[in-house]
Each structure stands twice: as structure tokens, then as C-alpha cells.
Amino acid sequence: MSNLKKIILLFCIVIASFFIFLSATKSPVLDTITKTQTSFKNGDIIFQTSQSEQCEAVRIATNSKFSHCGIIFIENGKTYVYEAVQPVKMTLLSDWIQHGEGNKYVVKRLQNADKVLNNDVIQKMKSYGKTMNNKDYDIYFEWSNDKIYCSELVWKIYKEGANIELCNLQKLKEFNLEHPLVKTILKERYGNTVPLDEEVVAPSQIVDSNKLITVFDNY
Numbered sequence: 265m266s267n268l269k270k271i272i273l274l275f276c277i278v279i280a281s282f283f284i285f286l287s288a289t290k291s292p293v294l295d296t297i298t299k300t301q302t303s304f305k306n307g308d309i310i311f312q313t314s315q316s317e318q319c320e321a322v323r324i325a326t327n328s329k330f331s332h333c334g335i336i337f338i339e340n341g342k343t344y345v346y347e348a349v350q351p352v353k354m355t356l357l358s359d360w361i362q363h364g365e366g367n368k369y370v371v372k373r374l375q376n377a378d379k380v381l382n383n384d385v386i387q388k389m390k391s392y393g394k395t396m397n398n399k400d401y402d403i404y405f406e407w408s409n410d411k412i413y414c415s416e417l418v419w420k421i422y423k424e425g426a427n428i429e430l431c432n433l434q435k436l437k438e439f440n441l442e443h444p445l446v447k448t449i450l451k452e453r454y455g456n457t458v459p460l461d462e463e464v465v466a467p468s469q470i471v472d473s474n475k476l477i478t479v480f481d482n483y
Contacts, residue, residue: 304357306386307426308336308479309372309418310345311471312364318403321449325439328468329483334360335418336371337390346393348417350401371480372471374428381426389425393417404453405436407463419465431473433463 311330313323319331334347337354345360347353361367374380381389395409402411412420422428437460441450450458470476 304336304343304371305373305377306336306338307374307377307381307389309470310334310336310369311467312369314363315365318449321446322466324443325441325446326466326468327440330467330471333414333418333467333470335421348401348412348414351398352396352412352417368483370471370478370483372476373479375475375477385426389421392425393421405462405464415465415467415470418470430475431465431469433465434469436460436462436464
């Protein structure tokens with residue numbers, strides 16, 4: 265075999281090995297995103313289980329596996345989750361997924377979204393959402409716009425931008441507040457004066473809304 269043929273053969277082996285390595289080491293998260301994010305649309309709502317003591321308390325109080333949610337917006341060809349953390353911000357979908365427990369998440373969509381969420385409505389939703397950008401996370405779950413929490417952000421964007429109430433609001437006292445961890449969190453936040461009549465909305469209420477359909481679920 266000539267030296268040229270040996271060089272070409274060696275080059276082909278190196279290239280083939282490189283692609284085999286890429287295939288073997290490909291992140292399951294990135295693979296999932298590649299297959300699904302192109303089907304996600306503006307206005308889709310995404311849910312996950314976050315990992316913190318507060319999130320665990322939220323899950324217990326609401327009897328749900330979900331403790332965090334955000335709204336999907338597509339900007340310049342990239343898919344983001346607009347979320348209320350500290351502070352309210354846009355997070356790349358790939359990063360958002362990896363913040364959740366086990367990289368698991370559920371995406372829901374408004375029924376008849378293609379008809380209801382036209383370009384004008386989506387722009388109104390985005391415009392209203394921008395008024396919340398960089399606001400502090402509301403650890404007291406108050407129904408005001410001074411600070412804001414995750415499900416409140418999603419609910420208000422739909423209400424103010426699309427004139428849609430995803431679900432009814434509930435009062436804090438309607439949730440399961442008797443668990444020791446929940447009691448501890450409430451004591452830390454409110455002392456001896458828990459605002460039991462405060463109107464709130466939880467991720468569990470939105471994910472169970474009969475106005476939504478599931479478009480992705482890897483739980």
C-alpha cells in the first residue's frame with residue numbers, strides 16, 4: 265500500500281472515530297431538546313420539579329410533583345423560558361431543563377392555541393411580560409406586581425396579554441399547611457401572622473387546567 269493510501273486510510277479512521285465518540289457522549293438532555301424544542305411554541309407553559317427546601321414545601325402544600333413553571337418564548341430562533349426566579353428573567357431552554365430534578369419536565373399548551381394565540385396576542389403577552397423583567401422573586405407570594413413568583417408570572421401574562429384566566433385563584437388557607445416542613449417555611453416567612461386569605465396561584469393549579477393540553481412529558 266502506498267504512503268498516500270495509508271495517509272487517506274488513517275484520516276478516514278480518525279474522522280470515523282471522532283463521530284463515534286460524539287455519538288457515544290451526546291447528552292440525553294441535548295438530544296431531547298433537539299428532538300422537541302422545534303415543536304414548542306410561543307406561549308407554551310413548562311413545568312418541572314426544582315430542588316430546594318422551599319420547592320419541596322410547595323410540592324407538599326399543593327399535593328403536586330411540580331414546584332416551578334415558566335412560559336416559553338422564542339426569540340431570534342432560540343427557545344427560552346421566561347421565569348420568575350431571582351430575578352425574573354429569560355433562560356435558555358437547555359439551561360432551564362438542567363435546573364430541574366432529573367432533567368424532567370412537562371410542556372402544556374392552550375387548547376386551540378393556533379387560533380387564539382395569534383401574532384398580535386403573543387406580542388401583547390411578551391410586552392406585558394417585559395414589564396416584569398428583572399423584578400425580585402416574591403418569597404411571600406403576595407398578589408401584587410411589586411415582586412412576583414413563578415406561577416403568578418405565567419398566570420398574569422395570560423390574563424393581561426391574552427385575556428385568559430388559566431385557572432381560578434385560591435386562598436393560601438386552602439392548601440395543605442399542616443406538614444412540618446410547610447409550617448417551618450411559613451414560620452420563617454411570616455412569623456405568627458400567616459396571611460391565610462391571600463389569593464395565590466400554584467404550578468399545580470395551572471398544570472391541571474382544563475384549558476391546557478399536554479404536548480411533552482418525560483416524567
